[in-house]
Amino acid sequence: MSYMLELVNLKKHFPIFGGVLKRRVAAVKAVDGVSIKVNRGECFGLVGESGCGKTTLGKTILRLYKPDAGKIFFDVPKDVTEEIAALEKENLKSRRLRRLREQYDLATYRGRELQLLRRKMQIVYQDPTTSLDPRMFVKDIIAEPLVAQGIARGEEAKKMVAEILERVGLTSGHLYRFPHEFSGGQRQRIAVARALVSRPEFVILDEPTSAVDVSVRAQLLNLFTDLQRDFNLTFMFISHDLSIVECISHRVAIMYLGKIVEYSPTEEIFHRPLHPYSQALIASVPVPDPTKRKERAPLTGEVPSPVNPPMGCRFHPRCPLAMDVCKQKEPELMDVGNGHFVACFAVSSQTHYAG
Amino acid sequence: MSERSRFDEFKAGMRPRLKEWRFMLKRMRESRLALAGIIIVLIFVGIAVFAPLLAPPHGDPFSVPQDMEILVIQTSPTPPSTRHIFGTTDQQYDLYYACIWGSITAFRTGLTVVAFSLIVGLTIGTLAAMYGGLLDEALMRFTDIIIAFPGLILAMALVIALPGIFAINLSLVFLLVLVVASFLLLIFHFDKKILLIVQLLLLLSLLSILFFPVQMNLSLTRLDKVLLSIALVGWPGYTRVIRGEVMRVKNEDFVEAARASGSSDFRIIVKHIWPNTIYPILIVATLDIGSIVLTAAAMSFIGLGADPNFADWGQIIQRARNWISNVDLIVANLHAFLIPGIFITFFVMGWNLLGDALRDVLDPMLRRR
């Protein structure tokens, strides 16, 4: 069996230009060495505060950005990935390695290959008001993937569009409307329809509910779960709202300053968070219960800028358990049993609990 | 698909658009200035269209008739009379005729220059914004330079520098066109066949340049020179504006979404970027027509305009230059520049009002997202 998606040490840096001659002076290390595996058919939650690079990671996977380093394997048999890993160990120059990567590694794709990729991978943006072309009809917006990828056009495309439109809870009466004639929730439904019309296997949901109202949010979440079941989709659910992620996703990864600090099955991470940042993050979510009041903020200070992140463990300046080693060395993600990975010296120094 | 369904398609597609246009018109009608603008422009369109009826030409319609019978008696202008409704300017050119046919010249001036600038601007501006890099850098620096000149001055310099006759090497032009074409094809990665054909043609034209160059002589009238020079000075401004607009739209989420759904750059530009940039550009263009006409008129006033007997408003006023030294002459021949001046002013004002109105109407729609 193979993973739906496997990231190996993925990096994406955005250059900053400055100085007299506008030379490249620094880089925003938005995604700085992320390695995760997403199982087929699961909903993989990606949580983090603003500027931690979660959205960039999503878009890099879709190859809307060109990664600076690392590998992206999408639905690649295990033996291939293993072979690549092995080859890289012995010599990076080998021709076979290059061939394999060009064939399987999305990071190396370009042009036509990417376009084919778009059928299998799609994205739903955070804010439907900006992600839908204001001068296009709903029909054309949703049909775009079909037409652009030459899957279908004309009447056929229109039929498929109407079909998917019904599926996401709108009617074919909406075909000839402009996006601004809809409410936020409906717009997001349109965006979902566009994402699913080409029947992808993997969909990235980038904060899909943060722009809609509380009462409508639940409708959308239900829609997502239904669609996932019916089209047997794999989701990557990017969000900063832990309460939603906890409910919708099977596994959760927590990101801080371009790195994954911890990932594990959902209830595991929410009931037994190991990384001090995860603990703080979960603790600072305001509980909707007036009888359970928290009197003090679990964390001081703010997220430092990703341009020059702290040495060693990026969390150490804010970390209550910071040790000297945290200031020098970067902790690696390590397995602590039952699919629970943490990158923290404090944790690893403790004895691993039996899973 | 069948005709019927295609028609339904069309109907269904038009209904909401019409709704928007009606909304715009409603807004327009609400502001008096806008209405005034529309009316003025329409009047001038009318004049231009019915010029042959209003002032029936003899021979070349754009050469203003001279009244020889008066000319033998006097050269200085005659005031409005039954014989010449607006009177005559010196050398006894008929003012009325000149004003009527001048409106056509005005439209020609404004529209051609704008059209030229738009075409150049859209292509270069879009490419620069989309693919940045060297092209963008070069463009920006070049526009920096062009903008450093007061437009009128540079245009003047060009007018006197442009030769009357251009010897154009057609094969060279052909070559350039093909180069650009193949460049575009490469960017928009079309299928390889077309590219191959283009490159073959390229080779051919190269050979033709080397061995059997195809020459063509293109002669410019003085008016052509004026238009050309204004256009040459004007296009960088447009390119800059369009570049800016494309830049703005290019970073919108929906463009990225289109890319995510597998659209080619070409499709993105045509389907998403241009439709979303068109309104601001439209406004700029409308407002510019007025100032182009003004520049042209100013150049004629200095004496760099069309031929002396050409039906052009600025050209007539230009004759007033000789009277400046003697103020009384100006007063005496007031009508000779007052009337054409009024024509120019209203023409320009019409377009400016229209552009202003367009801005007021379209901006909220642009914001409405």
Next chain:
Amino acid sequence: MTSLAAYILRRLILLIFVILGVTVLVFAITMLFSPDVRAIMYVRNADQLKPEAIPLIIQKYGLNDPFYVQYGRWLTQVLQGNLGWSVSAPGPVLSVIASRWPYTFEIVLFAAPLIVFIGIYLGVQSAIHRNGLIDHTCRVLSIVGWSLPSFWLGLLLLAVFAGELKWFSPGALSQNWINFMHAGVLTGTYHRYTGIDIFDGLLNGQAGLSVDALSHVVLPVIVIVTIDIALLIRVMRSSMLETLTKPYITTAKAKGLSKSVVIYKHARRNALIPVATLSGLMVAGLLGGLVITETVFAFGGLGNWAAQAALQTDIPGVLGYTILSAFLFVIANLIVDVLYAYIDPRIRLE
């Protein structure tokens, strides 16, 4: 190096490139002419104008050499202050500029501040009284002013104020004062300290002359201001309107500040940011408008000269004026950039 210094320096470098580009472009345009026509661009004195002198110049400066070689030579000439011989003036271009700039300066001196300050003031006023009487009048006036052909307006003003009312007259100075001045200069009783009549008159204790010079400036200034102020008003208005909708204006009001503080301290300063550039451009661009205006009023400044030059295809003349105006534009831009850094703290960090 502080970021502000870096910013200024960057602009400076850019501007130098612009200047170079300007010269290249201009020179490229002249290359459209045949060498014997272009020769005059290198003429230093009158006796080089003789037909037999031309071939000498052509081969001396190698006017048949490739473009870049010629450009190099020409540029060195320019840097040595030789811009060629203006037939229309007539005289060496540089000296013509030297002798004529005072007149142009007289106009700019009055026009520029009027345009900028009145423009900004009216813009603000019509913004804060949106759709009020002031607003409508301003909008109509600006549209009209924007649509008027400057030469036509000039002619009308001449007809009314010079022709009918006999208040003003064309030219830069009335004849009797010119004669007086020349006589004075010859006898040494009158000194042209600055070359600007308005000042010299006062310096020589001849208030009458200053007044006369002033009266001749009035009409041109009116024309320039009416035409150029329109755009500034419009831009200032829209910029101000936009700023007034910004959240921090709400904050200012919520602080309990008085209306005038909100408008003049919080809104206007932010609204000025886009306007700063424009005013810089316009002040520099005045030279363009002056070509027409000075011609209409037979005002012996640079613009008038440029028009004459253009008419007589006096290449060095047009060239000189073009380069000069571009140069001034660049200077103005630099000033605006510095101004920016002062108005907008965000610049300092970029």
Next chain:
Amino acid sequence: MAQESILEIKDLEVKFYTYAGVVEALDGVNLSIRRGEILGLVGETGSGKSVTSLSVMMLVPPPGKIENGGIYFRSKGKTQNIMSLNDASLRDIRGKDISMIFQEPRAYLNPVYSVKDQISEVMLVHRKQEFLQKAIEALQKKGRGKSFEASVYRRVLKTENSVATGSASRFSRNRLLAWMTRIGQRIGTNFMSKFTRKKTLKSEITKEVVRVLKDVEISDPDRVAIMYPHELSGGMAQRVIIAMALACNPTMLIADEPTTNLDVTVQAQILNLIKLLKKDYNSSILYITHDLGVVAQTCDRVAVMYAGNVVETAEVVETYKSPLHPYTRALLESIPSPGKEFKSIPGIVPGLINPPTGCRFHERCNYAKEICLTSKPVFREVKKDHFVACYLYGGSN
């Protein structure tokens, strides 16, 4: 009434006259905020939370207009209807008695002025006399009580007092000074601020600014004071805004979604800060948000808004334990929690251009009776301190 309320909003109606049509943003809002409490105003976008808060400050932006109703503000024993105040006395309340903090902290700070400028400004507007007094005293301590500087302060102080009390005769020099100030602002150079540039006064104010910045838990106030908004992080900017709001320790603070755009960890910090400051400054807070978690964590009482009406108000625990209005119930049920599947409110938030007749919730309400379609339920107290506008609890006749 248990405690005295410092702000009473009665039948507030606000309409926006837009091109699309008349938006009935607020339709008879009733609200009362008591001394020293945090009242949470909950609702979805377009429910009219922000409009309510803006109308309290009389800052409803055009084309919005307050149609009728009353906003009664009690401070220093006397009650006054804000809507009937003239501009001057309104300004006297703004920033001094009632102040506001906003959702987009950076956008609500003026980009071209430093933090210090912006905070000291509000202090100067409302506490000028006090600072002049301080400055004079400071000078006297230094034995420079007779110095020119001190005399200037005395003169300005005199002006201020006489202008404030309106005792200045029409042509008096003081009035002239005040008038000059106004002209000065017009032409951009503020004569008065020339005075405030005098060292001592300035240092006095700076001291105060730094103190306030310390109050909002900014670790290095002196450095932050000279920063410009674009140099501040979101959380920092929000602290600065809060400092600005507290500069004249107001009796009431309006917080319009102050933590919505902040990260969870920072949000927790700001929430605690607000609670803390409420204690220190004992000012009452109108806390506007759509996040039910935040409300549960911070507020003492809750008012729920829907489509321009307040549908329910009660103690926070009461609200969460036994909500009465169907909308409130649905809202609380729509909170996701692991294990149970998402309950959502059917339909969409109605547009307010021609809103539903009767009870504006009836279209989405499971208990809607025909009367709900026709007539609007009154907002009445059905339990102790528990107000609700719904026919399920009588009042149908």
